[in-house]
Amino acid sequence: MGRKLLLKDINVPGIKSFEVYRKMGGYASVEKALKTMTPDSVMEEVKKSGLRGRGGAGFPTGMKWSFLDRKSDKPRYLICNADESEPGTFKDRFLMEYLPHALIEGMIVSSFALGANTSYIYMRGEFRWIFPILEKAIEEARAAGFLGNNMLGTDYSLELYVHSGGGAYICGEETAQIESLEGKRGNPRNKPPFPAVVGLYGCPTVVNNVESIATVPHILNMGGDEYAKIGIGKSTGTKLISASGHINKPGVYEIELGLPVEEFIYSDEYCGGIWKGRKMKACVPGGSSVPILPTELMLKTAKGEPRLMSYESLSDGGFATGSMLGSGGFIVFDETACIVRNTWTYARFYHHESCGQCSPCREGTGWMEKVLHRIETGHGKMSDIDLLVDVAKKIEGNTICPLGDAAAWPVAAAVRHFREEFEYHVRYPEKVKDPKHFEKEPFVSEKKAVAA
Amino acid sequence: MAKVTIDGIEIEVADGTTILQAARQIGGEIVPPAMCYYSTLKNSGGKCRACLVKVAAGSAKDPRPMPKLVPSCITTVQDGMVVENITNPTVLETRKGVVEFLLLNHPLDCPICDQAGECDLQNFAYNHGVSKTRYEEERRTFEQHDIGDKIKLHMNRCILCYRCTYVADQLTDNRVHGVLNRGDHAEISTYIEKAIDNEFSGNMIDVCPVGALTDKTFRFKQRVWFTKPLDAHRDCPKCSGKVVLWTKGNDVLRVTARKDQYNEVKEFICNECRYDHKDMNDWVIEGPRHIERGSVISQNHYEKIDLVKLKADVERQLKFQEGKRLNEANNTPA
Structure with missing residues (x-):
């Protein structure tokens, strides 16, 4: 305990x-x-x-x-x-x-x-x-x-x-x-x-x-x-984590900072593992505005060390291979989740909540949402994926408040780590017409299949 | 006093000056564009992000660069600050992005827009943008509204610079309009249409950088570049009475306040001067208005026609026409 x-x-x-x-x-x-x-x-x-x-x-x-x-x-x-x-x-x-x-x-x-x-x-x-x-x-x-x-x-x-x-x-x-x-x-x-x-x-x-x-x-x-x-290094004390998503025991947990992520997800004291006996696909460790990470990078850092629930460890590797502890909104996705759909949902939220004061956020959030919606419903083009990255880059850091960053980071991270899934949506528009497409036929990474 | 270097040019300015104002003191190409900042309106600026610049060194005391691009219109200079504007590729790239964002939902109706020819967004897009858009979706649209009986609000064209709301806040006796809703559905609005009837409401038209607020007494009357601007004044008990008359022949088509080279009004005028005196006889004409930049008028400088150059141009044109005729004659098969 x-x-x-x-x-x-x-x-x-x-x-x-x-x-x-x-x-x-x-x-x-x-x-x-x-x-x-x-x-x-x-x-x-x-x-x-x-x-x-x-x-x-x-x-x-x-x-x-x-x-x-x-x-x-x-x-x-x-x-x-x-x-x-x-x-x-x-x-x-x-x-x-x-x-x-x-x-x-x-x-x-x-x-x-x-x-x-x-x-x-x-x-x-x-x-x-x-x-x-x-x-x-x-x-x-x-x-x-x-x-x-x-x-x-x-x-x-x-x-x-x-x-x-x-x-x-x-x-x-x-x-x-x-x-x-x-x-x-x-x-x-x-x-x-x-x-x-x-x-x-x-x-x-x-x-x-x-x-x-x-x-x-x-x-x-x-x-x-x-x-x-209490805690580890500069991450002192305890932190409340709101765990949600495809886990057995969603809820608010108080953890000592420095707890290994793997223990947090799989131990019965906390999340109790992934529901329905499925495998974990990805995780957003700190609320919707922080970058999403695939399972490999969530459990272990790029250097191969176990990832801990702390400010430093979660941001280890910068945005290339890391994320942020953020507000502690821990969202877990199982293998049937569609990352594109999820990213679209987030983008829709930020589009709806942008205050409309500065131009990159006001116009950019809506643009990203529309492009993501197009890809998700099977009307996307390959060039749309790069367009998303470019729009996110032009919003990030150029707005008055961090909402612009918060809108841009999850999109950029989703493309960074799950590009293949975006490409799948463009390549098989018929398959992705059904919103629950990955529940019927889980996504299999071709890149990983080739590597194995 | 603070010494700043902007794009390699050093200048000494008073403490508390913003980067943009310092750059304007230098002038020329290095002045960052501004779509929302208005020097005569308090609290304006920081919204459009067109004027973002890189601060390569914060100050002499703390020479670290600032991590993000900063809006030059509201960032004050520090002694020893080094600013990069047009010499920094990131700044130019970001500016291209801002142009693209501003044009996403902006209708391409310049051919029927009264602002065309003196539109800040046109200039900004022409100077800093790219000629194509990557936006394929439908633009968001609004209904057109009347703000009072003299002003038309064309919300589709609005870039939400908030300048007109500051005019309402700062120039008029009570606040009559503001921004409703949020995100890209935010709109300039007043709850009760036609409720705006104060003496200085017309200045909203002058401060609008685009064609969102237009003068209903001038709408669709004439393209800006077919009118002649004249400096004029009259004794007005409410305002300075110093205006520009936009005329064609002896007709006064439009009256506006005098804008400086950055399209900013220093002395606002009252509605009576703006709408009710469209007669040459009401005004003391001072002479042609010199417009340096920010308007299509500045392109031909009609107020000082260079006769020698004009003659040379005409001769060249005649020669060219003659040459064409000769060629045609030669090429015609016998």
């Missing part, structure tokens, strides 16, 4: 309520921080822990906090990014739904560390039913004196608000989220200036993922150094 922090008490009955959560040791970090620590020492602990942002980019949380402009006399804000909309990722929803107080506790200590007196939880519009759960948790915490003016007899005050978005993927991008919170259209801002200097209402702001914030109380309880011992 790997070590559990966030989901340690998930099976305790009534953990959603304040009393049970408090009985299990909840809100201890708030008392510790407010009564015995200074904001700077809280930040120091988080820095020592080596906690990396759990939202996808993996930027060290402590460092992000230290960039916050403390010199200005403007108010500072903390925003919790609960706009989890990445296809394949559902860990934050799980956390907020079943452990709402974990997030509230994290918000309190993080706001204390940053000196924020008003903090927001920006929640995805589709999470309607979680809204009352969080509101109730906030009310319970306030009744117990953990929120409001002069908390626990100190001179620190905090107000916490839950804000529901309108259901746009782009509002998960931090500057778009800030715009949306200000009541404007959720368009990402040009950077610099970064939110740490000019953020919400023009004031210094930190935007953190739900899981990152919920981890902070554990860091304070056990100490930053102790937390840094």
Whole structure:
């Protein structure tokens, strides 16, 4: 059994309520921080822990906090990014739904560390039913004196608000989220200036993922150094992985970073192997925007070392032979899955969610979707495959926010690793007319057959 | 002061200047194209990605190159910055890509578009694009709308530069239109048609880089290159009153604000000047308008005809015609 922090008490009955959560040791970090620590020492602990942002980019949380402009006399804000909309990722929803107080506790200590007196939880519009759960948790915490003016007899005050978005993927991008919170259209801002200097209402702001914030109380309880011992190398601590796809046991799992990928997929403690006794074909390890990898490269790196669930190991080999841990949306495909169809589905999503502000993303995502649809339905040409690569290359890195990259990477990676399947679609248009073509007749790589 | 090198040319500019503005101070070929940036509109820029440049060295203090191409219109210069624009093949390749993206859903209706001849997108595509498209699918289309009684919105042609929304935000007293929907279905719109009736709404037409917003009092009247631009002014209580009259004979076909060489209006004009004074007698004519670039008018410089060159051209043409006749005579079988 790997070590559990966030989901340690998930099976305790009534953990959603304040009393049970408090009985299990909840809100201890708030008392510790407010009564015995200074904001700077809280930040120091988080820095020592080596906690990396759990939202996808993996930027060290402590460092992000230290960039916050403390010199200005403007108010500072903390925003919790609960706009989890990445296809394949559902860990934050799980956390907020079943452990709402974990997030509230994290918000309190993080706001204390940053000196924020008003903090927001920006929640995805589709999470309607979680809204009352969080509101109730906030009310319970306030009744117990953990929120409001002069908390626990100190001179620190905090107000916490839950804000529901309108259901746009782009509002998960931090500057778009800030715009949306200000009541404007959720368009990402040009950077610099970064939110740490000019953020919400023009004031210094930190935007953190739900899981990152919920981890902070554990860091304070056990100490930053102790937390840094969990995990491997620069990937410290535990991480929630939302496993989905063709596996026996889909769900949210807490793993210690550094767990071998093979163990995660095949052990009964986690995914429990591929369903229906089939073989694995490919895997997207970090949510739909990270590159897809074929089984060989997923289980072992290009150098032949076993691949581990960590920020470094998953990105080993760059995009040529590696991928990213991303937000931890672990999607497994068995041998009957059609990579072209899957890539088209992703492209359709990004086409639908592009905000339309900058031209490469606005026009390019739609173009890629249309070309992929053509190939998938058997109307493609060989030149379309190279066209896809070229369009992806022209979007990547040339947009205001990372949505352009997120749209381009999966397409480029799918062509890179599964070119033969794209060619199959062009060569046998009659066979691929049926959407379930690979279930009837699994795809066999001719290249590998020749090599064997 | 900051010293920057753009394509090997060094220039010293004030702190806080953007790369694009620094390049404009140098002028010429190295000025990056701009489709959405507008110097007189705050917060504009960064959207079209036409002006992306490579920063080969960030500053004298930190000479590392920037990892991605940066939009030159909103990136401020640092002392010791080295910028590559037309000398960098990646930049030119990316720009080709941006042209292709902008033209994907843009209709090829230049022959009936009033903007043709002074269209930023035409110039941009001609200078930086390729002549063929690889796009085979159907273009997305919208219905045409009226914004007020004087402006036609042709959304198919829009490249979503957001300039007109900034005009609405910054020049007029209350915000009347904005962007609806997202992605390639995003459109400039107002909820209640014909609701825009403020004094400066007409400037949307001038800032539009393409033919998405056109003047209904000028639509389909005349091709731009058949009109003569004249500088003129009048005493206007609402605006500076400095305009350009686009005339044919003694008819004033169109009134616009004065644009500089980068097609930017420095002094916006009011709707009264724009629509209600289409009579030569209402204006004090200053003389022919000199248009340096950004318009087809700049090609023949009619305001200073070189008579010697014209004579030589005519003679050459006559000689050529004569030669043709001689040849025909010689080739005709007897």
